[in-house]
Amino acid sequence: MAGKPSGTTLYLPKRCRHLPGWSRTSVKAPQFSTHLGLYSRTAERASSRVIREYSTSFGLATRLLPAHTRAGICNVYALVRIADEIVDGTAEEAGLDDALRRGVLDALEEETLAALERGFSANLVVHSFAMTGRAASIEESLVRAFFRSMRRDLEPVVSLSEEQYRTYVHGSAEAVGLMCLRVFLQxxxxxxxxxxxxxxxxxxxxxxxxxxxxxxxxxxxxxxxxxxxxxxxxxxxxxxxxxxxxxxxxxxxxxxxxxxxxxxxxxxxxxxxxxxxxxxxxxxxxxxxxxxxxxxxxxxxxxxxxxxxxxxxxxxxxxxxxx
CATH class of the missing domain: 1.10.600.10 (Farnesyl Diphosphate Synthase)
Structure with a gap:
């Protein structure tokens, strides 16, 4: 790095708690000497498959990332994709009314926040996100902002005020961009x-x-x-x-x-x-x-x-x- 510019301080990325079964606080290849290492790798592959199935352009861009960074970004976007499917028609097609979809989305948020805290989820996509979130120090506030915007899609979205629009964009897009930045700077x-x-x-x-x-x-x-x-x-x-x-x-x-x-x-x-x-x-x-x-x-x-x-x-x- 270049010398320290006058009047600035060095930002050192914070580290979250170590994930049991992993050799370092990053989303790089897990150690298969533990059951958790194998489970985490399987979760990571599941999230990668979600991205490949849903987004060709995004998949193309992620191929230029280093392997460990690519895995982290896919883990973030897989959770985003699953939340989208709850509010954008897939859950409705399965027969869930608005109240049931809201309950499923709320449960997904609760499980995501709990997994960030404890380092494990029985939901593979949530587990992979939590694995990345803990390693890259993704803030709880970003997760909550994202789910708040997803819940907005379960209400009528028409004639939004400028404030409602900006709040929605912050949670659904800006917060996700900041999550990705945390992974990039890990x-x-x-x-x-x-x-x-x-x-x-x-x-x-x-x-x-x-x-x-x-x-x-x-x-x-x-x-x-x-x-x-x-x-x-x-x-x-x-x-x-x-x-x-x-x-x-x-x-x-x-x-x-x-x-x-x-x-x-x-x-x-x-x-x-x-x-x-x-x-x-x-x-x-x-x-x-x-x-x-x-x-x-x-x-x-x-x-x-x-x-x-x-x-x-x-x-x-x-x-x-x-x-």
């Missing part, structure tokens, strides 16, 4: 000044991803789920002017996130750049379609374009102070 030291910038960038990148998803999924969200997240919109009311405002807001989020990319550890920098580039491309495609089209269809990035973006991302990025 084995690294950064200056406090850089940490503040990284946290702001992680939150903005998570928010950008969420807003882009809101736009591209506008048809399904509004027609099937009866949800419109953006203030000033309701089913069937998104117009070109409002869409342009949303795109400009996303542009600002992405620009801020890109500015702090060089401060990330080298192992996570390129994968984050790829994810940002893929969503930037998606944002550009959303920019080029009119609002009326978003009421009818979902915009996506073709695989050939994803391959081109991947090749461009493999060009070395400039190093940050903490590289």
């Amino acid at each position: 084995d690294h030291q950064v200056w406090e000044e850089d940490l503040s910038r990284l946290e702001a960038g992680a939150a903005r990148l998570g928010a950008a991803f969420q807003k882009i998803n809101f736009l591209r999924d506008f048809a399904e969200d509004s027609q099937r789920l009866g949800r419109t997240y953006f203030p000033g919109t309701s089913p069937g009311t998104l117009n070109d002017h409002r869409k342009s405002e949303i795109i400009a807001d996303i542009d600002a989020d992405l620009a801020e996130a890109r500015r702090v990319l060089p401060l990330l550890p080298p192992g996570s920098r390129r994968a984050t750049a790829l994810a940002a580039a893929l969503f930037t491309e998606l944002n550009e495609r959303l920019r080029r379609v009119d609002a009326a089209s978003l009421h009818q269809a979902r915009v996506s990035v073709p695989n050939r374009v994803k391959a081109r973006i991947l090749a461009e991302t493999l060009i070395p990025l400039p190093s940050g102070r903490g590289s």
Whole structure:
């Protein structure tokens, strides 16, 4: 690392309690000399499978991460995915009404927080998240913020105020971005000044991803789920002017996130750049379609374009102070 800048202090990542059966306080390969080591590895594989089944773009970006970091990020996103399935239709398709889905979501939150405390869960996805959360010092407040936003999806989501919208985005996206940052910094030291910038960038990148998803999924969200997240919109009311405002807001989020990319550890920098580039491309495609089209269809990035973006991302990025 470079010499200490004047007026700043060094941030040393906090360590949680050691996980029994593991050789170190990280999510790197467990020791198979214990039953818990084997169980944890199985849980990790289960979470990885969840990601492969549900998200091709996310899976592509994670392949650029070091193995232990990739496992931690998959463990975070697998829990996010399971919570999404409770509120976004899968549980309803299984016959659960709103009250039952709320009960299942509440139980998942309680189990997640308990697993963070005790280091074990009978739910493999929760166990893998807790394993990562304890090693990377993911705060309980981030977990609670995430589940609070997930519960909001069990209520009517229409005509949100600006405050309700920002609260939802914080829990559903910014909090997840900060969880991922904790995983990225798990084995690294950064200056406090850089940490503040990284946290702001992680939150903005998570928010950008969420807003882009809101736009591209506008048809399904509004027609099937009866949800419109953006203030000033309701089913069937998104117009070109409002869409342009949303795109400009996303542009600002992405620009801020890109500015702090060089401060990330080298192992996570390129994968984050790829994810940002893929969503930037998606944002550009959303920019080029009119609002009326978003009421009818979902915009996506073709695989050939994803391959081109991947090749461009493999060009070395400039190093940050903490590289």
